[in-house]
Amino acid sequence: MVTKKATLEASAKLVKSNRGRRKSSVALTREQIASAALTLLSERGIDAFSVRDLAKSLGVYPTAIYHHMATKNDLLAEVVAYALKDMEPPPQGQDWQTWFRELFHRYRSAVQAHPSVAPLIGARLVSNAGVGSDLIEHILTKLVEAGFSEDANIVEAFNVVIAAKVGFVTLELAPQPDELEDFEDMMRVRVNTVNVASYPLMARLLPLLANSAFMMRWENGVRRPMDDSFKAYVDVVIFGLERLRGEVSL
Amino acid sequence: MVTKKATLEASAKLVKSNRGRRKSSVALTREQIASAALTLLSERGIDAFSVRDLAKSLGVYPTAIYHHMATKNDLLAEVVAYALKDMEPPPQGQDWQTWFRELFHRYRSAVQAHPSVAPLIGARLVSNAGVGSDLIEHILTKLVEAGFSEDANIVEAFNVVIAAKVGFVTLELAPQPDELEDFEDMMRVRVNTVNVASYPLMARLLPLLANSAFMMRWENGVRRPMDDSFKAYVDVVIFGLERLRGEVSL
DNA sequence: ACCTGAACACCGTTCAAGT
DNA sequence: ACCTGAACACCGTTCAAGT
Numbered sequence: 032m033v034t035k036k037a038t039l040e041a042s043a044k045l046v047k048s049n050r051g052r053r054k055s056s057v058a059l060t061r062e063q064i065a066s067a068a069l070t071l072l073s074e075r076g077i078d079a080f081s082v083r084d085l086a087k088s089l090g091v092y093p094t095a096i097y098h099h100m101a102t103k104n105d106l107l108a109e110v111v112a113y114a115l116k117d118m119e120p121p122p123q124g125q126d127w128q129t130w131f132r133e134l135f136h137r138y139r140s141a142v143q144a145h146p147s148v149a150p151l152i153g154a155r156l157v158s159n160a161g162v163g164s165d166l167i168e169h170i171l172t173k174l175v176e177a178g179f180s181e182d183a184n185i186v187e188a189f190n191v192v193i194a195a196k197v198g199f200v201t202l203e204l205a206p207q208p209d210e211l212e213d214f215e216d217m218m219r220v221r222v223n224t225v226n227v228a229s230y231p232l233m234a235r236l237l238p239l240l241a242n243s244a245f246m247m248r249w250e251n252g253v254r255r256p257m258d259d260s261f262k263a264y265v266d267v268v269i270f271g272l273e274r275l276r277g278e279v280s281l
Numbered sequence: 282m283v284t285k286k287a288t289l290e291a292s293a294k295l296v297k298s299n300r301g302r303r304k305s306s307v308a309l310t311r312e313q314i315a316s317a318a319l320t321l322l323s324e325r326g327i328d329a330f331s332v333r334d335l336a337k338s339l340g341v342y343p344t345a346i347y348h349h350m351a352t353k354n355d356l357l358a359e360v361v362a363y364a365l366k367d368m369e370p371p372p373q374g375q376d377w378q379t380w381f382r383e384l385f386h387r388y389r390s391a392v393q394a395h396p397s398v399a400p401l402i403g404a405r406l407v408s409n410a411g412v413g414s415d416l417i418e419h420i421l422t423k424l425v426e427a428g429f430s431e432d433a434n435i436v437e438a439f440n441v442v443i444a445a446k447v448g449f450v451t452l453e454l455a456p457q458p459d460e461l462e463d464f465e466d467m468m469r470v471r472v473n474t475v476n477v478a479s480y481p482l483m484a485r486l487l488p489l490l491a492n493s494a495f496m497m498r499w500e501n502g503v504r505r506p507m508d509d510s511f512k513a514y515v516d517v518v519i520f521g522l523e524r525l526r527g528e529v530s531l
Numbered sequence: 532a533c534c535t536g537a538a539c540a541c542c543g544t545t546c547a548a549g550t
Numbered sequence: 551a552c553c554t555g556a557a558c559a560c561c562g563t564t565c566a567a568g569t
Contacts (some may be wrong), residue, residue, distance in 0.1 A: 262523060
């Protein structure tokens with residue numbers, strides 16, 4: 032335990048506790064930068080995040096960051112990878128349905144732990160690059176197990192899985208606008224002034240939909256997790272994959 | 282046809298053709314601003330978009346924009362609404378499966394027509410507000426037709442539909458990084474240096490996956506539409522919804 | 532009501548210079 | 551190799567003043 036790695040962790044902790052004042056003369060690492068960036072992102076949100084503030088929190092000049100990261104985009108991609116690094120793939124030896132179910136749920140949990148990175152995933156091509164080859168190979172293996180193959184839609188099925196994995200969670204955890212209160216009021220009013228004559232179903236279902244359905248909520252998934260809907264979504268995807276497997280191959 | 286609306290369109294065209302030089306003394310409208318913003322967004326991408334450039338393209342001072350829009354976020358929400366305003370809901374009188382299939386395909390076509398707004402949808406809670414009540418009522422009606430109800434998962438089904446509608450397309454059309462060439466090269470290398478021993482499946486399927494699968498592509502859906510995968514995705518969602526309807530109600 | 536014009540408090544990023 | 555320090559060319563937004 033008392034190795035280079037331990038020493039590094041200790042110094043990292045030191046730097047972290049000295050926020051704003053960089054006493055240690057140990058060199059910065061990409062990981063330290065990513066970690067500090069994630070902290071800042073969580074505290075202030077994506078819109079308020081700046082390289083200059085990040086530098087300040089690390090006790091260095093803004094330009095020091097650019098010795099480790101090429102651009103701000105590069106930095107954000109690193110933050111995504113750092114935030115999701117603890118997501119472990121589901122254990123092997125389960126049927127493919129269970130495996131994919133767990134994959135989706137674990138991914139959601141990982142993003143829920145760092146919801147501030149949600150808008151960076153999926154909506155930017157860079158962050159895709161962060162996913163490891165291990166996970167890709169795993170997914171392909173399970174798809175073969177499910178009956179897909181080079182001659183039977185395995186590429187399509189793969190893309191369905193990835194889109195399904197990322198899609199719901201991105202929407203669920205989409206960040207709120209900065210002017211919180213105005214937005215809440217606006218949405219409350221909008222939702223509660225539904226014209227009963229024009230929109231009978233909407234009006235009747237209002238108690239169920241208000242602040243619980245996409246486009247009718249004023250709080251996002253951080254404050255109001257959509258657990259039941261996510262469960263239904265995962266069911267739909269698994270059921271659908273089961274049937275897709277049985278349909279025509281190319 | 283020769284109405285106020287036509288006059289408005291004519292004046293809008295005039296202003297548009299006078300890019301950078303605002304001869305007309307007619308007042309700006311939110312629609313003109315949104316239109317010009319969409320043009321700029323398409324030409325230069327979301328990262329290069331600024332209120333100041335938008336003002337320049339309209340021939341006004343940047344601060345003039347703020348007489349019509351509260352913030353840049355507000356403006357972007359307006360642009361999303363403007364870009365999607367031509368998306369017509371599927372015609373009525375079809376079975377619910379066909380209706381939802383068409384909804385998904387029409388939505389994709391609408392975003393494909395203005396792919397620069399893709400990263401603004403879903404990943405930001407503001408843009409959700411842009412969807413009209415008509416569409417929401419339509420979706421709910423079709424879900425009731427499908428067998429969902431207040432006592433049987435209609436909220437969950439609704440959220441599944443919305444997440445499905447937006448999810449895939451957001452990923453498919455996610456914008457490329459600015460430093461195009463570096464990224465292409467990086468991804469090409471990454472994809473072509475897959476370790477055959479560690480990742481046998483990935484290596485074998487490489488010809489099929491390269492530049493065609495999420496996380497293994499270096500061009501996005503604008504240049505490389507993922508038609509087959511989207512089709513499979515829609516199938517999966519419809520199949521899944523059919524079966525979800527039959528499962529346990531709450 | 533709608534826009535000008537000046538100003539404020541910031542940005543990301545480059546480059547030369549220090550150690 | 552890693553960081554400082556100064557500088558460049560921008561930002562979004564506020565506010566008073568004009569018409």
